[in-house]
Amino acid sequence: VTTLSRARTIHLAGFRRSFPVASYLAYVFDKLDVPAVLHDGVAGLGHRSTLQPGDALLAITFAPYSEETLALASLARDKGLPVVALTDPPATTLSGIADTILTVTEIDFGAFRSLSAAIALALALAVAVAARRES
Template identity: 95%
Template sequence: MSDALTEPRDTPQTVEAFRERLQELNGQLPRRLQQCADHVATHLDSIALSTVAQVAQGAGVPPSAVMRFCQIMGFTGFAEMQRLFREALSRAAPDYATRLANLKAGGAGQPSALVAEFVEAGRQSMEALARDLNEAALNQAVATLAQARTIHLAGFRRSFPVASYLAYVFDKLGVPAVLHDGVAGLGHRSSLQPGDALLAITFAPYSEETLAL
């Protein structure tokens, strides 16, 4: 076997170092490991959000080959390799205030540039959602909503568009729902009854109206 595969390797500390390691090994790997390398090289953006099984399926190899590939790359396993990409993804996603500042700074150019900034911010938010999704909490929430007599939707200020759209969707599905919009200071609190569910949408810092409800 080639020395490039057997000699000890330092664990890549950056995505760029990972790419360089891939280039070093290009053409020196056994067939299945080369399939892993080729697949990973063309799907670097999705590694942070993928499972071993998904990578193996995409590369057309068994999961054991993916694990061996990770070790050759200098990692103890897939989890350690994925951590590198997740940390890079986390560093790439600015907080809400930073994104707003970036949008304002970039708004002096063409309108299409501003649209591109919004698209990029949305992409980063969706990737963060996929990365941090708590499946157990999601399943519990769905079960609670499915069993509810009426679903109450609360979303004030900048979260109102989300709540109002959910109210539209539930109406189209024939699901009893009440939108707590706060118009004229009316909270519809008297409509909350035992057996109902309240779905509150808010962002940090949380709105006082949502906390009160």
């Protein structure tokens, strides 16, 4: 919460099956007047130039981990931005990149993952970040 609440802008990266969580966070942050950028990869655009000093990245990815999310997290790390990861345990793929790792366990139904716990954690995180920014 502290890392994200101190950020000038929160960048959200979540591709493929993590995209619903990232896009919901973008919606919630907008409603809470928290500056956020959703990196959605539309038309192959990464919006990498929007990563600026004072910003932070919230990377959302679950096994099998999204190469797009890992690449954006690495770029943010290289630019000196703090990286917060929302992922599944044991999160070894992001452990060398992220400053903070929030883990959530979801149930898989074949090739489909329930996102209920991830969205609940994301909503709680967004509300806590907005509250901290106001104080």
